[in-house]
Amino acid sequence: MKKITSINIKNILVCVTQQKTCERLIRKAAELRDEHKGNLWVIHVIKDSWNILDNSSEGEALEYLFGISKSAGANLSVLKSDEIVTTIAEYARENKIDCVILGDSQDDHKENNFSRQLKKLLSNVEVKIIP
8 A cells, every 4th residue: 555654644534435445544544643643533424315324234334434443543423414525624624634535436537526626625635545
């Protein structure tokens, strides 16, 4: 895995989806947090119209990620909003986040680039994409 290096990273936010594979993002962010003696947050934002309780596999995945987050010394916050990027940016500002960790998305087309939108809203925050 590619090493993330930055001088002033103290507060790290990991954005996860409802997939168990996001464990790798949490673990990588925990390494970075330990390296910089910082703090770690994990967030998942779902659209207002979604109901994770109706989907047992999504609920199971979030429960799994909650356990991984807890073992990494972080809490997993699940927020509901139709403005996912804006909600993450607001959460990052409120918690004085220095670095946001995202997974690489195959569905992230140029015209709707999640990471690009987030970087625009958080111009003073390092946004790292982990493959």
